[in-house]
Amino acid sequence: MxxxxxxxxxxxxxxxxxxxxxxxxxxxxxxxxxxxxxxxHRWRDLHHTHLxxxxxxxxxxxxxxxxxxxxxxxxxxxxxxxxxxxxxxxxxxxxxxxxxxxxxxxxxxxxxxxxxxxxxxxxxxxxxxxxxxxxxxxxxxxxxxxxxxxxxxxxxxxxxxxxxxxxxxxxxxxxxxxxxxxxxxxxxxxxxxxxxxxxxxxxxxxxxxxxxxxxxxxxxxxxxxxxxxxxxxxxxxxxxxxxxxxxxxxxxxxxxxxxxxxxxxxxxxxxxxxxxxxxxxxxxxxxxxxxxxxxxxxxxxxxxxxxxxxxxxxxxxxxxxxxxxxxxxxxxxxxxxxxxxxxxxxxxxxxxxxxRVVGNSLEMRQEIQYALTLMHWLAFEGKRAHSVEELWMDLVFAAQRLGYNSVRMTLADGERAWQQADAASSTHRAVHTLQGGRFGTLELKAVVCLDAKYGAESPLKCGKRFCPCVSSAKVFEIVSELLAEGWVKGLSALKMNETAPARFDDQPAVAVNRPHPRHSIFSNSAPAPAAHRQPDISQAGTSR
Structure with missing residues (x-):
């Protein structure tokens, strides 16, 4: 047998x-x-679970x-x-x-x-x-x-x-x-x-x-x-x-x-x-x-x-x-x-x-597609930036356009923070430890201010104007991931040291055919329009 x-x-x-x-x-x-x-070397996927x-x-x-x-x-x-x-x-x-x-x-x-x-x-x-x-x-x-x-x-x-x-x-x-x-x-x-x-x-x-x-x-x-x-x-x-x-x-x-x-x-x-x-x-x-x-x-x-x-x-x-x-x-x-x-x-x-998603799909799609556009823009800006500091400024600009009122990034040589002036108390917070911390830790805060079509309250007011806000908790979660992904792809495009943790003073190994250093996404020859000017950025600390 x-x-x-x-x-x-x-x-x-x-x-x-x-x-x-x-x-x-x-x-x-x-x-x-x-x-x-x-x-x-290819370690850029935000969604894998390895550290x-x-x-x-x-x-x-x-x-x-x-x-x-x-x-x-x-x-x-x-x-x-x-x-x-x-x-x-x-x-x-x-x-x-x-x-x-x-x-x-x-x-x-x-x-x-x-x-x-x-x-x-x-x-x-x-x-x-x-x-x-x-x-x-x-x-x-x-x-x-x-x-x-x-x-x-x-x-x-x-x-x-x-x-x-x-x-x-x-x-x-x-x-x-x-x-x-x-x-x-x-x-x-x-x-x-x-x-x-x-x-x-x-x-x-x-x-x-x-x-x-x-x-x-x-x-x-x-x-x-x-x-x-x-x-x-x-x-x-x-x-x-x-x-x-x-x-x-x-x-x-x-x-x-x-x-x-x-x-x-x-x-x-x-x-x-x-x-x-x-x-x-x-x-x-x-x-x-x-x-x-x-x-x-x-x-x-x-x-x-x-x-x-x-x-x-x-x-x-x-x-x-x-x-x-x-x-x-x-x-x-x-x-x-x-x-x-x-x-x-x-x-x-x-x-x-x-x-449940079908009911508010149209509004959600519009906001998320706008976030996708800014994510791709942030990833492309990594090819133009002269330092991680410049890419951080672009990240803040994208976050502000998406309704976030607070951004904090912690890297190996310190942290940077930006907060909207006169912002209402944030109702939601997301923290992303990127690639095991090698690409930093990103903290995002926002007010989720839903109107009647989302089944919740109208936007809050800050003084005489409306607060920046994100439409729903689910959109906040998805858009936060998109911003984190854009930051990771931007740093990868910057051609920084592939193994060392990121630092704000990091510069690309080869800076050929890059534009002149900039302080905003607009031309250096003229200030940005008031409605679209890059937000002021304060340094929350230079060392951990």
Whole structure:
């Protein structure tokens, strides 16, 4: 019996061990101090939960493991490999998706360019004949040919899975662990499908080894390259592992396993769209952020989500075993589990807040889009500023335009503060410790003065004029994050020392083609108009 088991599963075990060994060999090389110093430079995302710079190139080790496993499967078990064209399509398209994300890790491309690249790669896959061609109707033997709709469905599936894995990669070990479960599921689904079951096994082994370095506290991250690579492979393996082109059971299994991330992502897209934010812009309102805010450690957060995902993955196995016949029962159980999680983990209010956002969406969108414009302006001003002191003045100007009445920034060499004259007592306060304090600590205060259309009081008055104010508490929270993000991006554009904490007297390493020093955003030859003049800035202290 043991010999029969080894004979049947020896290729699967060998591929898993090879993937594991390659990752265990490559990641320590990446973590060498000399390499680490060059790869840890991109540390500008306000929304990640880590407190120190960590390399975002873990996808490189996974890509090399994928190549090694593919070579082993092709040489050692040629009888279990698919037709040559399909194998090359899977190999080259997966590497192309990895390169797109890896390029973004090294030099940000922007959401539109990345989405265009993803669509082009998915379209190329369809052009070479790897697509969803027909669909089996559940509870019957009816097979529906999809024709041109199959191409559109394939592109949507591949691009959606690619971005879904990237969106859940927000806390140490989360995306890698979920992808490990999915690769195990796909290895089973593709066990009769040739080399792609072996590839899924190899990637499962590689991810198991990667979690040794990625589990909290993480020493390396997947990065966009790794997340894109894994998400695209999960979608692609589900298609090519299906039998005779009927993909219902093969697609529904990973959908069940990803039920929790899918619900979280859909609500995130709705939340951002209704508030006027780019739908691919990261935020700190995902499920794992709620759990962190509840006081759970990163390990407990990851293990909690693992447990729920494991339950859904077992449902995926059942869906595949039953050829889709138990889908209604499984959907009912999945819905019940999601509702229980929403109640027990205390994030149900945020999940079901979409309806409340719709009511004041227009007013909220206008204010947030104005804040987005000022955030991009502040980030661009970092390329023009001659010192951090000048960028601080721009930050104060942006905060004043957005209705804040107090701003305080603490850096390594002291702090600066500005406060609106005759300001009313602030009702809301936000403090952002930026990049573990390396980019400073920003404190913002404002009066939230709502009028009747927001369901609250009219703006307060300061003497004979209205106080500067922010329209609502939710807008205050979002706009405060945007100002903090603009400050981080502005400092990064200033090309300051990448490792040392920021100081007010920091200057760019290269000041070529920068404008002359300025004391406001307006021309030095004439004072700014009274209505738009840069606010007076007082130094609250020169040392801590």
């Amino acid at each position: 043991p010999n029969a088991f080894l004979m049947n599963y020896w290729p699967t075990i060998s591929c898993a061990l090879l993937g594991m060994g390659i990752v265990m060999g490559i990641v320590p090389l990446i973590l060498r101090p000399t390499v680490l110093a060059k790869l840890s 120190k710079p960590i390399p975002r190139v873990g996808g490189l080790a996974l890509a090399v493991a994928f190549l090694g496993v593919e070579l082993l499967a092709m040489v050692m078990w040629p009888g279990q490999t698919q037709k040559l064209p399909v194998r090359w399509v899977v190999l080259l398209s997966s590497l192309a998706m990895f390169m797109l994300g890896f390029w973004d890790d090294l030099k940000p491309l922007g959401a539109k360019r990345k989405l265009l690249g993803q669509v082009l790669i998915a379209t190329a896959v369809c052009a070479f004949g790897v697509e969803i061609q027909q669909f089996t109707v559940p509870f019957s033997a009816t097979i529906l040919p999809l024709g041109g709709w199959g191409t559109l469905l394939t592109i949507f599936w591949l691009v959606g899975m690619t971005n879904l894995i990237n969106l859940i990669d927000g806390v140490d070990g989360l995306a890698a662990g979920i992808c490990l479960m999915l690769m195990v599921l796909l290895a089973y689904v593709g066990h009769q499908g040739g080399s792609f079951g072996l590839l899924a096994s190899g990637m499962a082994g590689a991810l198991l080894a990667f979690l040794w370095f990625n589990f909290p506290p993480a020493r390396i991250y997947l990065g966009d390259g790794g997340a894109y690579f894994l998400g695209f492979q999960i979608g692609l393996f589900a298609i090519v592992s299906s039998h005779k082109g009927t993909v219902f059971a093969a697609l529904i299994a990973p959908l069940f396993a990803l039920a929790l991330p899918i619900v979280d992502t859909v609500l995130a897209i709705l939340r951002r769209g209704l508030r006027g934010l780019p739908i691919f812009r990261p935020d700190r309102r995902h499920i794992h952020h709620h759990l962190l805010n509840m006081g759970l450690s990163r390990r407990k957060v990851v293990l909690s989500i693992y447990a729920v995902t494991l339950v859904f993955m077992l449902m995926g196995f059942v869906a595949f075993w039953s050829h889709g016949n138990l889908i209604p029962v499984l959907l009912g159980v999945a819905t019940l589990i999601l509702l229980i999680c929403a109640g027990k983990l205390h994030f149900s209010r945020n999940w079901f807040a979409v309806g």
